[in-house]
Amino acid sequence: xxxxxxxxxxxxxIYQLIRSLLTSLLGLIGLSGDVxxxxxxxxxxxxxxTVILLVAPLxxxxxxxxxxxxxxxMQDRVGPNRVGAFGLLQPIADMxxxxxxxxxxxQGVDKPVHLLAxxxxxxPVILSFAVLQFGVGxxxxxxxxxxxxxxxxxxxxxxxxxxxGFGSHNKFALIGGMRAAAQIISYEIPQILAxxxxxxxxxxxxxxxxxxxxxxxxxxxxYILYLPVGPIAFFIFLLAATAEINRVPFDLPEAESxxxxxxxxxxSGMKFGLFYLAEFLNTFIISAVAASIFxxxxxxxxxxxxPALGIAYFFGKTILLIFIQLWFRGTLPRxxxxxxxxxxxxxxxxxxxxxILFTATFLWAYRLFNQFLTSxxx
Amino acid sequence: xxxIGIISQVVFFLVAALTLxxxxxxxxxxxxxxxxxxxxxxxxxxAAIYLMLEAEFLAIVQVLIYIGAIxxxxxxAIMLTRSLMKNEDxxxxxxxxxxxxxxxxxxxxxFIVILQVPWLLNTSVIGTDIVPFLGTELLTTYLLPFEIxxxxxxxxxxxxxxxxxx
Numbered sequence: 001x002x003x004x005x006x007x008x009x010x011x012x013x014i015y016q017l018i019r020s021l022l023t024s025l026l027g028l029i030g031l032s033g034d035v036x037x038x039x040x041x042x043x044x045x046x047x048x049x050t051v052i053l054l055v056a057p058l059x060x061x062x063x064x065x066x067x068x069x070x071x072x073x074m075q076d077r078v079g080p081n082r083v084g085a086f087g088l089l090q091p092i093a094d095m096x097x098x099x100x101x102x103x104x105x106x107q108g109v110d111k112p113v114h115l116l117a118x119x120x121x122x123x124p125v126i127l128s129f130a131v132l133q134f135g136v137g138x139x140x141x142x143x144x145x146x147x148x149x150x151x152x153x154x155x156x157x158x159x160x161x162x163x164x165g166f167g168s169h170n171k172f173a174l175i176g177g178m179r180a181a182a183q184i185i186s187y188e189i190p191q192i193l194a195x196x197x198x199x200x201x202x203x204x205x206x207x208x209x210x211x212x213x214x215x216x217x218x219x220x221x222x223y224i225l226y227l228p229v230g231p232i233a234f235f236i237f238l239l240a241a242t243a244e245i246n247r248v249p250f251d252l253p254e255a256e257s258x259x260x261x262x263x264x265x266x267x268s269g270m271k272f273g274l275f276y277l278a279e280f281l282n283t284f285i286i287s288a289v290a291a292s293i294f295x296x297x298x299x300x301x302x303x304x305x306x307p308a309l310g311i312a313y314f315f316g317k318t319i320l321l322i323f324i325q326l327w328f329r330g331t332l333p334r335x336x337x338x339x340x341x342x343x344x345x346x347x348x349x350x351x352x353x354x355x356i357l358f359t360a361t362f363l364w365a366y367r368l369f370n371q372f373l374t375s376x377x378x
Numbered sequence: 379x380x381x382i383g384i385i386s387q388v389v390f391f392l393v394a395a396l397t398l399x400x401x402x403x404x405x406x407x408x409x410x411x412x413x414x415x416x417x418x419x420x421x422x423x424x425a426a427i428y429l430m431l432e433a434e435f436l437a438i439v440q441v442l443i444y445i446g447a448i449x450x451x452x453x454x455a456i457m458l459t460r461s462l463m464k465n466e467d468x469x470x471x472x473x474x475x476x477x478x479x480x481x482x483x484x485x486x487x488x489f490i491v492i493l494q495v496p497w498l499l500n501t502s503v504i505g506t507d508i509v510p511f512l513g514t515e516l517l518t519t520y521l522l523p524f525e526i527x528x529x530x531x532x533x534x535x536x537x538x539x540x541x542x543x544x
Binding site for chain 2: 034035037038110112113143144145148149151152153154155156158159162163165166167174177178181185188205
């Protein structure tokens with residue numbers, strides 16, 4: 001392995017290095033065939049899972065820091081600045097606080113459901129990380145159906161919201177849970193349809209496939225630049241996704257001024273921390289998916305020569321989109337329930353359906369035109 | 379049998395046992411909300427079995443439709459109709475005998491059919507990317523059933539609207 005390829009593509013190189021070392025080690029102790037491949041599979045799989053389980057909470061911790069800093073600036077405050085330089089160690093202090101707090105189980109809650117809800121809310125979020133493509137060849141799984149998988153995982157979150165809302169035996173939690181569920185069901189449809197527009201353009205449901213299709217123009221052939229379809233689809237996706245993960249201006253399920261904290265009112269300590277974790281990681285996943293399907297993901301200039309650039313491109317775009325969501329939070333007021341439902345069903349869904357029809361018609365006409373041209377040439 | 383075969387057998391039996399346990403819990407639990415959650419577990423188990431059969435598309439669609447939509451609707455209905463503090467419901471009602479007869483007949487019929495059908499394994503390879511194949515088949519060979527199902531769903535939707543407005 002030469003040093004240049006190691007510098008330009010460090011993470012994939014390290015992975016391959018460990019893999020080849022393990023293979024030769026297994027060969028040395030006389031294992032081969034099935035046994036060796038099973039051991040290799042479990043060790044390498046375990047390694048990837050460990051990395052994801054480490055990276056996900058770390059991302060969440062620094063997203064809380066970013067959110068507090070950015071929103072503080074927007075509200076003319078300073079934000080956390082006591083623990084470490086620029087308050088950079090604040091998330092660690094928060095984590096210690098969460099872990100050392102007493103785990104309060106209120107009287108009269110549905111005990112098994114109350115206990116399981118924070119676990120169930122985190123599982124689909126962490127699973128979604130498995131199919132994200134962080135850089136060139138840097139995804140845990142390159143699933144053929146990864147976009148569909150991400151949407152399916154997003155819809156599973158509703159179950160956890162129900163469990164937290166109904167299991168708490170608390171009217172605020174129940175109302176919050178109802179609102180969250182109604183909102184997720186309604187806004188899932190425009191979200192899926194907006195993704196379908198991109199699937200139409202790309203001709204694939206694989207996240208990696210969609211990213212690779214955007215390699216034109218020195219890695220700038222992003223789908224958001226496909227006028228007029230791209231920007232509209234992106235706008236619809238961003239709105240629907242923000243509503244699906246219950247963030248401002250669609251944060252009715254946890255509206256502090258009316259519902260205390262919505263469906264996680266009765267949770268404290270690390271259980272509350274898990275809801276928090278899921279919410280922030282959902283924001284990350286939404287931004288990462290939007291960055292991947294509309295802004296080319298790790299695609300960018302010179303990414304073929306220096307694959308490590310892909311990681312920077314991916315995280316740069318994702319953080320920019322996260323910043324837009326924080327901007328929403330800092331500036332927009334919360335909308336009402338009836339406005340939410342009317343907007344979702346009467347505006348967003350028809351608009352997205354029209355967009356799909358337009359895109360499909362355009363692609364069909366384009367194909368006919370191409371056939372006509374080739375027939376002229378032949 | 380090779381090692382990979384043994385491992386997949388063990389995993390299959392584990393998944394199957396969990397799925398069956400969740401299915402039994404769905405029927406036997408006294409709390410309707412818990413039963414609904416057990417149903418979600420059953421759906422997940424079925425999705426896992428689809429995954430083991432290398433039917434990834436079916437597994438993901440199972441999660442998206444059965445858990446993301448159907449189970450959510452069931453739980454929604456339970457939340458809207460049950461009182462918050464009432465935990466226990468009777469597992470039986472007056473129609474239990476009729477239900478038992480109907481279900482055992484259905485089960486027996488399906489059992490006999492499953493035993494009698496010669497399950498031919500189709501060895502033709504569709505390829506890993508099954509979605510274009512499914513889409514093409516749905517809009518060419520199976521266009522009529524596909525459209526009929528669409529019309530049926532539309533009729534259901536309109537019917538639901540009319541009932542809700544009254």
